Amino acid sequence: MTMIKGYRRPDGKVGIRNHLLLLPTVVCANQVVNRIQQQTPGSVAIPHQHGCSQVGNDKEQTHKVLVGMGKNPNVGAVLVVSLGCEVMNAEQIRDEIAETGKPVVWIDIQDEGGSVNTIKKGIEVADELYQQISSLPVEDIPLSEIAVGVKCGGSDTTSGLCSNPALGKTSDLIIKNGGSIIMGETTEIIGAEHILAKKAVNKQVSQKLYSAIERFEKEIKRMGVDMRGGNPSPGNIEGGLSSIEEKSLGCISKAGTAPLQGVFEYADPVPGKGFYFMDSPGNDIECVSGMAAAGVQVVCFTTGRGTPTGNPIVPVIKISGNELAAKKMADNIDIDTSPVLQGEETLEQAGERIFKEIVNVASGEETKAEILGHQEFSISRIGISL
Incomplete structure (x- = not known):
């Protein structure tokens, strides 16, 4: 049996990377997420152009992709960053990703009082999340x-x-x-x-x-x-x-x-x-x-x-x-x-x-x-x- 090295997640799935994912729910949160990522070693961000002015299947597809990225077993923890008035439901995104058992935190730009406060809060939260996953053991995993x-x-x-x-x-x-x-x-x-x-x-x-x-x-x-x-x-x-x-x-x-x-x-x-x-x-x-x-x-x-x-x-x-x-x-x-x-x-x-x-x-x-x-x-x- 061919073996590899990986991370066993709480839901039993296996990741070959251990990323801290910074996930904007809407294009309006991209810059805040980018600034958090610049100050958080070991993190990756997924800026995108969607998350608002979408309905029906288009809205559902964006939601599905964002949740799926968070659920991917190569991701060890997730910080969700929303603006607060987009069509994406940030709380639902957080909760669906959290079904995997991995650490997930959600912060909102409008609730935090703007970009500067959210960046500061995001850096603190991201650092805490990274500390939680950085010591996860690497296991022998079958291919x-x-x-x-x-x-x-x-x-x-x-x-x-x-x-x-x-x-x-x-x-x-x-x-x-x-x-x-x-x-x-x-x-x-x-x-x-x-x-x-x-x-x-x-x-x-x-x-x-x-x-x-x-x-x-x-x-x-x-x-x-x-x-x-x-x-x-x-x-x-x-x-x-x-x-x-x-x-x-x-x-x-x-x-x-x-x-x-x-x-x-x-x-x-x-x-x-x-x-x-x-x-x-x-x-x-x-x-x-x-x-x-x-x-x-x-x-x-x-x-x-x-x-x-x-x-x-x-x-x-x-x-x-x-x-x-x-x-x-x-x-x-x-x-x-x-x-x-x-x-x-x-x-x-x-x-x-x-x-x-x-x-x-x-x-x-x-x-x-x-x-x-x-x-x-x-x-x-x-x-x-x-």
């Missing part, structure tokens, strides 16, 4: 406790030929060890959804996958726009990808050969063990943020063109099959799988290297995105602002 998100972005021809299928070999190893693989990007399985649907464990799962595609295509038609030019993106096209179908065929190989156990909504909790698909945008940061809110502890991100983005609470491992991009962006790329294209390595060997990197990162080794401080976070928006 079966891990959910891995698989994502691609800035793709080129090497993505489908090399890095994505190599990651697919890794996905098979993760599932063989009892873990979970979560793939997203509804927009990037179009044209290959029938292949993915054939892997579904039953007709209900395959129909749910087709329904996710249908919803997206209806929305594009309602808007009266052509998806081409946005997906494949100009960078994808310059990298040699001629169509969305060609891109999708490479994209789906990241998940390996395991049966598709289920399809779930953006930022909903990971349903179980094995391979699952999350209905989500293809946008890199929105997709990874949704995976983090769903509870994945680590993301493997393939890229041919190269991208530096990370996540505030989830380590993101960057993998490239493009030798030139891997060398040019060496400070961003963790794994270079181009030896496969040069005949110096098999896909299985590259997959084993990625697997070992996951084990190392899950045991505390920092990814390059973490070292460089890449903490990008974005919530996918559904509707208009009021």
